[in-house]
Amino acid sequence: MADYRVEMDRGMCISCGNCIETCPDIWEFADDGISSIKDADTQGDLQVKVLDDLGCSVDAAERCPVLCIHVFDGEQELA
Numbered sequence: 263m264a265d266y267r268v269e270m271d272r273g274m275c276i277s278c279g280n281c282i283e284t285c286p287d288i289w290e291f292a293d294d295g296i297s298s299i300k301d302a303d304t305q306g307d308l309q310v311k312v313l314d315d316l317g318c319s320v321d322a323a324e325r326c327p328v329l330c331i332h333v334f335d336g337e338q339e340l341a
């Protein structure tokens with residue numbers, strides 16, 4: 263059974279916008295000008311969100327120039 267989640271370290275984000283352009287269903291710019299996962303659990307700079315399906319999350323992770331987005335299926339890192 264799929265156990266997808268996406269994680270992001272906002273402290274590394276350079277606000278290039280690639281994730282938002284690639285996957286606006288999941289990412290948006292927050293009021294502080296840094297990309298943010300919509301409706302994520304947030305602890306400090308770390309955001310985590312469980313996904314029902316991968317959608318465009320892997321594409322977004324692969325387009326992040328600073329590699330601060332990671333997508334998992336359980337313990338397996340997909341991107």
Ligand code: SF4
Nearest residue numbers: 275276278279281326
């Ligand atoms: S692609 Fe990466 S660096 Fe660019 S806005 Fe998204 S999280 Fe930030």
